Amino acid sequence: MGSTLTRRKNKQEGEPMSETTASLKIGDKSFALPVRAATIGPSVIDVSKLYAQTGAFTFDPGFTSTASCESAITYIDGDNGTLLYRGYPIEQLAERGDFVETCYLLLYGELPTTAQLKEFDYRIRRHTMVHEQMARFLQGFRRDAHPMAVLVASVGALSAFYHDSTDISDPKQRMVASMRLIAKLPTLAAMAFKYNLGQPFVYPSNHLDYATNFLRMCFAVPTEEYKPNPVLANALDKIFILHADHEQNASTSTVRLAGSSGANPFACVAAGVACLWGPAHGGANEAALKMLEEIGTVENIPQFVERAKDKNDPFRLMGFGHRVYKNYDPRAKIMQKTCHEVLNAIGHINDPLLEVALELEKIALSDEYFIEKKLYPNIDFYSGITLKAMGFPTSMFTVLFAVARTAGWIAQWKEMIEDPSQKIGRPRQLYTGAALRNYVPIDKR
Numbered sequence: 001m002g003s004t005l006t007r008r009k010n011k012q013e014g015e016p017m018s019e020t021t022a023s024l025k026i027g028d029k030s031f032a033l034p035v036r037a038a039t040i041g042p043s044v045i046d047v048s049k050l051y052a053q054t055g056a057f058t059f060d061p062g063f064t065s066t067a068s069c070e071s072a073i074t075y076i077d078g079d080n081g082t083l084l085y086r087g088y089p090i091e092q093l094a095e096r097g098d099f100v101e102t103c104y105l106l107l108y109g110e111l112p113t114t115a116q117l118k119e120f121d122y123r124i125r126r127h128t129m130v131h132e133q134m135a136r137f138l139q140g141f142r143r144d145a146h147p148m149a150v151l152v153a154s155v156g157a158l159s160a161f162y163h164d165s166t167d168i169s170d171p172k173q174r175m176v177a178s179m180r181l182i183a184k185l186p187t188l189a190a191m192a193f194k195y196n197l198g199q200p201f202v203y204p205s206n207h208l209d210y211a212t213n214f215l216r217m218c219f220a221v222p223t224e225e226y227k228p229n230p231v232l233a234n235a236l237d238k239i240f241i242l243h244a245d246h247e248q249n250a251s252t253s254t255v256r257l258a259g260s261s262g263a264n265p266f267a268c269v270a271a272g273v274a275c276l277w278g279p280a281h282g283g284a285n286e287a288a289l290k291m292l293e294e295i296g297t298v299e300n301i302p303q304f305v306e307r308a309k310d311k312n313d314p315f316r317l318m319g320f321g322h323r324v325y326k327n328y329d330p331r332a333k334i335m336q337k338t339c340h341e342v343l344n345a346i347g348h349i350n351d352p353l354l355e356v357a358l359e360l361e362k363i364a365l366s367d368e369y370f371i372e373k374k375l376y377p378n379i380d381f382y383s384g385i386t387l388k389a390m391g392f393p394t395s396m397f398t399v400l401f402a403v404a405r406t407a408g409w410i411a412q413w414k415e416m417i418e419d420p421s422q423k424i425g426r427p428r429q430l431y432t433g434a435a436l437r438n439y440v441p442i443d444k445r
Contacts, residue, residue, distance in 0.1 A: 031050075039075075086106065094331075095334070099407075106407050107407075123183075124179060124182060130188060137157055165177040200221075211234070215233055232390050235390070240403065246405075291318040317360070318380070328377070331378075335386065339357075351385070360381075387400060
């Protein structure tokens with residue numbers, strides 16, 4: 001079996017047209033497979049007709065070499081450390097824009113005008129409240145329920161309360177559902193947080209911006225006046241922007257797969273939240289924080305670095321390297337600066353965890369072992385410290401991730417629904433079980 005790329009000249013209405021094809025050889029037969037070019041990034045070999053032409057499937061565990069869809073939303077160049085939302089570098093969006101503007105960009109493809117942003121922001125703010133019966137729904141959980149367990153259930157339950165926005169064939173209902181999910185996720189997340197603390201729920205306040213409103217719902221209490229800290233609100237807004245979308249990751253692919261069956265958007269996003277809960281996906285910043293706490297002080301770093309280099313030692317440095325980024329994670333640079341700003345704002349300038357983090361970063365960028373294996377600090381390395389400093393327990397880290405990623409999930413779901421070539425997801429398999437055999441009566445086994 002072999003495969004080569006070839007240039008083939010086709011003529012259409014007398015004009016030459018250059019088309020790239022891949023030549024696949026199975027035994028003594030050759031097959032031409034079309035190659036589709038991307039705007040930027042790798043081209044893809046179209047194998048959608050492979051089974052019909054050859055009777056064979058491709059084998060790609062984890063789909064690491066398979067493009068499952070065509071998308072115009074997010075682009076990642078892992079080798080060069082590039083992340084683009086609709087063509088805009090993540091650095092520019094985080095430094096110059098805000099999260100609501102980023103949501104609009106992801107959903108509609110362009111940055112909004114002043115009028116468009118004002119209307120979009122207005123609609124988001126008017127959808128922040130959840131049905132009052134949701135409070136009783138949450139009270140059915142044990143008081144020590146994990147906030148992610150509560151969030152998975154409550155997001156899925158939205159479809160039981162908002163029947164007027166579950167018809168995916170209606171563009172208006174899709175739009176309303178999108179607004180509701182982006183607006184209500186912070187409210188549900190804050191309710192899960194408050195329930196875990198045993199404190200009363202705090203209603204959203206429409207005169208506050210997205211991040212400040214969320215912080216108020218999480219940390220305000222009826223007995224005291226809540227005074228928002230603009231530095232913390234700005235930091236949280238940046239965290240939301242940095243986590244808003246990340247191409248076809250596990251949770252986004254889950255949302256798309258669920259959506260391909262025609263499931264309503266609330267169920268699809270609930271599926272994404274459930275996938276995000278996995279420690280290999282959304283729990284990485286919590287793992288990085290636990291690692292820094294385990295190291296404890298700068299003096300202990302050398303022994304832990306040596307342990308990380310030892311193949312026989314199970315210890316691993318969390319927050320370094322990335323499945324996609326083979327260079328410095330562009331989000332980590334922004335997160336490092338944001339982390340400093342938060343620690344300075346709350347008076348923890350000499351935080352021991354930050355000292356450990358900075359020293360580890362210095363080693364990772366200069367030590368030959370880390371450079372050779374491209375183990376650069378990623379966003380999880382700094383976000384855990386930042387969220388802890390803001391007052392969130394580790395159990396809330398993935399919940400915050402879900403609040404941010406909802407914007408991307410909805411944008412990806414919307415794009416999939418509107419794609420006429422989209423089909424229900426149906427991965428194939430390499431069957432290695434028993435061949436055909438006959439049933440044996442129980443008395444003869």
